[in-house]
Amino acid sequence: xxxxxxxxxxxxxxxxxxxxxxxxxxxxxxxxxxxxxxxxxxxxxxxxxxxxxxxxxxxxxxxxxxxxxxxxxxxxxxxxxxxxxxxxxxxxxxxxxxxxxxxxxxxxxxxxxxxxxxxxxxxxxxxxxxxxxxxxxxxxxxxxxxxxxxxxxxxxxxxxxxxxxxxxxxxxxxxxxxxxxxxxxxxxxxxxxxxxxxxxxxxxxxxxxxxxxxxxxxxxxxxxxxxxxxxxxxxxxxxxxxxxxxxxxxxxxxxxxxxxxxxxxxxxxxxxxxxxxxxxxxxxxxxxxxxxxxxxxxxxxxxxxxxxxxxxxxxxxxxxxxxxxxxxxxxxxxxxxxxxxxxxxxxxxxxxxxxxxxxxxxxxxxxxxxxxxxxxxxxxxxxxxxxxxxxxxxxxxxxxxxx
Numbered sequence: 376x377x378x379x380x381x382x383x384x385x386x387x388x389x390x391x392x393x394x395x396x397x398x399x400x401x402x403x404x405x406x407x408x409x410x411x412x413x414x415x416x417x418x419x420x421x422x423x424x425x426x427x428x429x430x431x432x433x434x435x436x437x438x439x440x441x442x443x444x445x446x447x448x449x450x451x452x453x454x455x456x457x458x459x460x461x462x463x464x465x466x467x468x469x470x471x472x473x474x475x476x477x478x479x480x481x482x483x484x485x486x487x488x489x490x491x492x493x494x495x496x497x498x499x500x501x502x503x504x505x506x507x508x509x510x511x512x513x514x515x516x517x518x519x520x521x522x523x524x525x526x527x528x529x530x531x532x533x534x535x536x537x538x539x540x541x542x543x544x545x546x547x548x549x550x551x552x553x554x555x556x557x558x559x560x561x562x563x564x565x566x567x568x569x570x571x572x573x574x575x576x577x578x579x580x581x582x583x584x585x586x587x588x589x590x591x592x593x594x595x596x597x598x599x600x601x602x603x604x605x606x607x608x609x610x611x612x613x614x615x616x617x618x619x620x621x622x623x624x625x626x627x628x629x630x631x632x633x634x635x636x637x638x639x640x641x642x643x644x645x646x647x648x649x650x651x652x653x654x655x656x657x658x659x660x661x662x663x664x665x666x667x668x669x670x671x672x673x674x675x676x677x678x679x680x681x682x683x684x685x686x687x688x689x690x691x692x693x694x695x696x697x698x699x700x701x702x703x704x705x706x707x708x709x710x711x712x713x714x715x716x717x718x719x720x721x722x723x724x725x726x727x728x729x730x731x732x733x734x735x736x737x738x739x740x741x742x743x744x745x746x747x748x749x750x751x752x753x754x755x756x757x758x759x760x761x762x763x764x765x766x767x768x769x770x771x772x773x774x775x776x777x778x
Contacts, residue, residue: 404451405515411447412724413440414518415466417509425452425476428461428468428509432518433724435717435735436694436762437462438774441472446483449476461506462766465590466518466557468506469598469766473497489776496775498768500596500620521725523552527734527757528718529566531573532741542572548583550757558590562604564757581640583607584757596620602755610678610753611638612650618658624768629658635678635753654678656752662769667691667777669698669761669770681705681749687713689761693774694736696761705749711742715761736760 404427405418412433419426427448431440441462448458454477461468474496481487482496527548532541550564564583571577586604593599599617606614612635620627636650656675662668669689676682683704690697694717701710715738723732738760758764765771 400451404448407447407451408444409516411443412722413444414514414516414725415463416515417512418515419509419512420456421505421508423455424457424459424505426459426461426505426509428463428506430463430466430518432523433722435721435723437765438693438771438778439721441771442483442775442778445472445474445479449479452476454480459503459505461502461509464764464766465554465560466514467590467592468502469592470498470500470768470771471502471506472771473499492776493772496772498624498772500624500766500768502596519554519556521554521728522730523550523725524729524731525550525552525734525757526732527564528737530739533573543570544568544573544577545570548757550584560588560590562586562588562756576639576641579640579642582645584755586755588756594619600755604755605638606635606753606755607757608678608751608753609638610635611647612636612652614753614755620767625662627660627662627767629660631656631658631675633753652678652680654752660767662767662773664769664773667770667773677704677749678751678753679748683750685750691762691770691774693777694762698761702750707744707749709742709744709750711740711744713738713740713761715763717762734758736762 401418401420405416408416408429413429414432415428415430417428425448429444431437434440434443441460444460445458448460456476458474458476458479460472462470478487478492478495482492527550529546529548531544546569547567548564550562553561555561562584564585566581566583568578568580582605584606586602586606589601591599597617597619602614605611612633614631614633616629616631618627618629633654634650635652635654637648639646654676656673658671658673661670667690669691671687671689674684681704683702685700685702687698687700696715698713700713702708715736717736718733723730735758
């Protein structure tokens with residue numbers, strides 16, 4: 376009997392020591408992810424699974440951030456562990472990735488072919504029940520109340536007169552961005568003119584985006600956003616959007632509604648009209664995994680009352696996206712192109728609670744016509760572009776496999 380009791384006590388000590396070591400390993404992994412720069416980090420082990428949630432506010436391209444996070448996780452667990460990575464945005468889960476540590480490391484070393492990796496890497500917008508276990512833990516390196524001063528370059532060109540080939544407007548737009556709580560971001564922008572041929576209002580130092588944006592996730596895989604404040608295109612008011620992936624993530628469907636009024640800043644005064652313009656549009660996006668291709672089709676009522684349809688063809692080349700569009704609205708047709716290119720540098724680490732950095736991307740759109748009324752929409756944040764904050768599983772998987 377004494378031998379049994381002794382054996383039990385030894386086993387209990389060994390088990391306790393294993394649990395302490397396991398927790399120590401998890402804390403070590405959490406610390407390493409935070410050292411890289413990831414925020415809102417949580418790590419948990421269940422049997423042979425390692426669950427990690429994190430948010431990327433350090434790398435300009437989320438795909439690169441995901442690959443680096445998986446590199447770090449796989450290097451700090453045993454090779455027989457299965458990894459589940461939950462990618463957050465404003466502390467809200469957007470997508471989950473599942474792969475074994477062994478397969479990920481083999482793929483990164485070139486030992487596992489792309490065709491095989493395609494079958495063992497699983498990416499879904501649906502979040503499994505294990506995430507609820509992570510929610511009970513506190514964040515490592517939370518991003519709330521950290522302030523970013525982001526410098527956005529802005530350029531407009533138009534060819535409407537005979538006195539010069541192109542009329543130009545070039546601005547620098549410093550933006551204060553702060554995450555206040557889960558899903559909520561404040562944005563405050565000042566437009567500083569450098570070159571202006573667009574009229575007297577463009578000579579003013581004036582406010583740009585001044586918004587509160589509440590991001591949401593509800594149901595199985597519905598995503599939404601509520602925005603209030605001053606937008607671009609001289610509009611202010613409120614806007615709501617909701618979208619969800621369907622057809623095995625190949626398609627996203629989106630609905631938008633807005634109630635806005637005109638907003639101008641001139642000679643030190645803010646001039647605004649009543650909020651009485653109701654806008655709406657519905658949109659669908661199709662992602663093709665092999666060619667990095669995205670097709671978008673939308674129909675709705677634009678900000679000056681015209682209704683119409685717009686089609687976009689977007690090609691993603693890693694961090695660079697190039698698109699062409701055609702639009703027919705209010706009895707008029709138009710078209711043009713758009714490109715999104717990255718700005719230096721790839722990594723913008725946050726060492727303190729305040730950070731100054733350039734924007735991640737420069738986004739520019741050119742239309743072939745001279746229509747400045749029909750087909751006009753506003754945006755609710757300054758970093759709306761074709762590359763940033765894309766969490767579609769088809770897109771992420773196609774880009775990860777090309778790294």
